[in-house]
Amino acid sequence: MVLHTIVSRRRFVIGSAGAAVLAIAPALLAPSPAGATASEFFATAKPGLRLRSGPGLGYKILASLSMGARVERLASGGRADGYEWVKVRVVSSGKTGFVAFKFLTTAPSDGFEIGQTVHVEAGGGRGNLRSGPGTGYRVMATLSTGTTGTIKDGPVEATGYFWHKVSFGNVTGWIVTSVLAPGAGSR
Secondary structure, three states: OEEEEEEOOEEEEEEOOOOOOOOOOHHHHOOOOOOOOOOEEEEOOOOOEEEEOOOOOOOOEEEEEOOOOEEEEEEEEEEEOOEEEEEEEEOOOOOEEEEEHHHEEOOOOOOOOOOOEEEEOOOOOEEEEEOOOOOOOOEEEEEEOOOEEEEEEEEEEEOOEEEEEEEEOOEEEEEEHHHEEEOOOOO
């Protein structure tokens, strides 16, 4: 007797001669966003996902990835310190290392809609508002944490980050999505 099971449009045949365990990470079965391949993921940890030299919390931190940073999955890293680890390559810098799979998603995490009220919530206390979506554009203003604005456009991916066009009072420009939080701030 053969049991046929369909899992997310993929067919697996499990024979009755032996026991089989089928474990599939839900993120791997989710549809990929436009422009992303099956091995591309986005960081979801805020303020930053730690890229490590090995698969575990005891390994050296190589970099801190901003929310929305795009990574390419290279290999499984096994389980350590309560996390499943994967070896990744950071698309914007080319650096390779290990991250906890729990903090990756197959879709960029912006969650903002045109017209939505947001505020700056920067880890360093400030966020740069630029004339265009990318680090090469001129800084028009440096905004303090708590500054309130309105989403005008985005997200746009450039220079390894996701950007939103936001109006803060009388100045409108582009700011890294990872420093924005929903709702009004204190300013």
